Amino acid sequence: MKILVTEKIATKGIDAMLQSGAIVDEMVGINREHLLEIIAEYDALVVRSVTKVDEELYERAGNLKVVGRAGNGIDNIEIEGATKRGIIVVNTPDANSVSAAEMSIGLLLASCRNITQADALLRSKVWDRKGFKGIELNGKTVGIVGLGRIGSLVATRLQAFGMKTIAYDPYITDERFKKFGVEKKEILEDLVRESDFITLHTPKTEETFGMIGEEAFRIAKKGIVVVNCARGGIVDEDALVKAIEDGTVAYAGIDVLVQEPNTTSPLLELKNVVNTPHLGADTVEAQDNVGITIAEEVISALRGEMVPNAVNLPTLHHQEVDGLRAFLKLGETLGRLYHQLEKEAVKQVEVVYSGEIAKQETEVITLAVLKGLFEPVLMERVNYVNAMLTAKQRGVMVTESKTTEIGNYLNLVQVRIITNKKEYTYSGTIFGKEEPRIVEVNGFEFDVSPTKYMLVAENQDQPGMIGQIGTLLGKRNINIATMQVSRNLKGKNAMMFLTIDSEVSKEEKEQIKNIDGISRIKFIKL
Ligand SMILES: NC(=O)C1=CN([C@@H]2O[C@H](COP(=O)(O)OP(=O)(O)OC[C@H]3O[C@@H](n4cnc5c(N)ncnc54)[C@H](O)[C@@H]3O)[C@@H](O)[C@H]2O)C=CC1
Numbered sequence: 349m350k351i352l353v354t355e356k357i358a359t360k361g362i363d364a365m366l367q368s369g370a371i372v373d374e375m376v377g378i379n380r381e382h383l384l385e386i387i388a389e390y391d392a393l394v395v396r397s398v399t400k401v402d403e404e405l406y407e408r409a410g411n412l413k414v415v416g417r418a419g420n421g422i423d424n425i426e427i428e429g430a431t432k433r434g435i436i437v438v439n440t441p442d443a444n445s446v447s448a449a450e451m452s453i454g455l456l457l458a459s460c461r462n463i464t465q466a467d468a469l470l471r472s473k474v475w476d477r478k479g480f481k482g483i484e485l486n487g488k489t490v491g492i493v494g495l496g497r498i499g500s501l502v503a504t505r506l507q508a509f510g511m512k513t514i515a516y517d518p519y520i521t522d523e524r525f526k527k528f529g530v531e532k533k534e535i536l537e538d539l540v541r542e543s544d545f546i547t548l549h550t551p552k553t554e555e556t557f558g559m560i561g562e563e564a565f566r567i568a569k570k571g572i573v574v575v576n577c578a579r580g581g582i583v584d585e586d587a588l589v590k591a592i593e594d595g596t597v598a599y600a601g602i603d604v605l606v607q608e609p610n611t612t613s614p615l616l617e618l619k620n621v622v623n624t625p626h627l628g629a630d631t632v633e634a635q636d637n638v639g640i641t642i643a644e645e646v647i648s649a650l651r652g653e654m655v656p657n658a659v660n661l662p663t664l665h666h667q668e669v670d671g672l673r674a675f676l677k678l679g680e681t682l683g684r685l686y687h688q689l690e691k692e693a694v695k696q697v698e699v700v701y702s703g704e705i706a707k708q709e710t711e712v713i714t715l716a717v718l719k720g721l722f723e724p725v726l727m728e729r730v731n732y733v734n735a736m737l738t739a740k741q742r743g744v745m746v747t748e749s750k751t752t753e754i755g756n757y758l759n760l761v762q763v764r765i766i767t768n769k770k771e772y773t774y775s776g777t778i779f780g781k782e783e784p785r786i787v788e789v790n791g792f793e794f795d796v797s798p799t800k801y802m803l804v805a806e807n808q809d810q811p812g813m814i815g816q817i818g819t820l821l822g823k824r825n826i827n828i829a830t831m832q833v834s835r836n837l838k839g840k841n842a843m844m845f846l847t848i849d850s851e852v853s854k855e856e857k858e859q860i861k862n863i864d865g866i867s868r869i870k871f872i873k874l
């Protein structure tokens with residue numbers, strides 16, 4: 349495993365990657381041309397907010413499997429290109445939230461109490477207490493745009509300063525507003541009109557870019573304070589400069605700019621703005637946390653394990669991932685069974701979840717089914733990241749259905765594969781905590797612990813069949829671990845499911861096929 353790190357991350361993070369046996373090349377500040385030249389050598393790339401991870405880079409990165417963003421915002425990473433190629437993108441969304449929230453409050457206080465200006469004057473040997481009269485937070489209204497991880501931390505902290513907290517975030521529930529004691533504003537304009545302070549905590553998206561601009565400053569109270577510790581451009585920089593010059597904005601605290609690095613922004617010239625060079629996440633605690641977390645995630649992702657913070661996978665929490673591991677294995681096994689047993693083009697895949705499992709977030713199990721279904725037959729890499737996209741590209745309709753009713757099993761996952769000719773079904777369950785079992789194939793019931801080598805035979809339900817196959821395998825020194833027979837209608841068809849300890853040669857397969865009464869035999873290798 350070769351990992352390239354292009355931006356400074358904590359030593360603890362690098363050590364964690366090395367301890368896992370990976371080769372880690374730290375090339376902090378590597379230039380673009382050099383990066384494009386060498387990226388093909390690497391399995392994983394670890395970046396912060398500076399390195400652009402885009403189509404051009406993916407085109408050159410033939411071995412890349414994981415992009416690790418040591419931090420939160422992923423606006424420097426093109427997700428679609430990664431998804432298409434099955435490259436998993438992971439980040440550490442929680443690891444630096446507290447630091448970013450504290451920085452936002454720091455900027456707010458520093459700007460409205462003229463702390464940096466006063467400090468600069470005193471350093472120039474002038475003791476002057478005039479001209480620095482600030483404003484208090486107590487009793488004022490702060491408008492928080494985006495009540496996510498950081499916005500909510502800012503809210504509860506500013507409440508301790510005696511501030512009224514209002515927020516605009518149309519994408520979260522009323523319960524979340526209540527939980528944090530924040531008054532909900534249905535429209536941004538209302539928030540802008542009522543706020544004495546506005547602090548931004550949204551991601552940079554088409555919708556949020558420039559959301560605080562000329563129009564907002566036209567309706568804002570005179571003398572407001574604006575803090576942007578989220579992403580450059582969420583507050584329109586030109587409009588902000590104008591609003592500061594005409595007195596609408598009394599103070600601003602700015603940690604992020606559209607163009608970074610940047611030493612020429614007009615905001616740097618304005619005395620009532622406190623500017624910092626994107627330092628929101630720069631604390632010992634946040635960086636240690638980010639470094640260790642990203643190392644663990646990148647290593648897990650390289651090992652093909654589920655990572656809770658994968659950006660291009662369904663959102664899962666740590667406990668959920670742990671609880672689903674056995675189901676992922678089961679889903680993949682059921683998907684694989686189809687292609688080893690049948691050859692017809694798949695039109696539709698329906699995954700039916702019954703019992704306890706139906707209460708959980710099952711999307712990722714469906715991805716495991718698709719991974720199992722497509723991976724063995726496609727040249728390109730198919731994994732959790734691009735399995736759904738692969739299905740779409742192949743015109744395969746994927747549906748999920750759920751019932752919490754418990755039948756014969758506490759949990760049941762049934763995969764229905766529909767082709768132009770017929771429907772095939774494969775069902776499985778989890779026994780105990782971790783043990784996947786195949787319990788049904790095309791209407792025949794079993795209880796099979798899947799193993800690497802298996803043999804499935806369809807035969808006439810007549811005496812002597814089991815004996816003949818058993819004798820033949822025995823003669824060839826192929827040990828049968830388990831053998832089960834299931835029949836649908838007495839005297840008609842039966843299906844045999846054998847788990848065996850070793851592979852079966854071509855010649856042996858032919859011999860079994862020739863046994864009288866066997867209509868079909870398939871060898872399965874998981
Ligand atoms: N300056 C720095 O060093 C740091 C900056 N950040 C940035 O802080 C920002 C917030 O991060 P988190 O709180 O972790 O994100 P989050 O995803 O937890 O929260 C963002 C919130 O914004 C809301 N939102 C999205 N579009 C919106 C819209 N159009 N109008 C109103 N609300 C909208 C979402 O519903 C969500 O609740 C991000 O831009 C992130 O990149 C994060 C860490 C450090």
Ligand SMILES: O=C(O)C(=O)COP(=O)(O)O
Pocket residue numbers: 396397398418419420421422444626627628629630
């Ligand atoms: O985590 C984030 O979103 C940040 O903005 C921090 O960026 P950085 O890792 O300090 O370049």
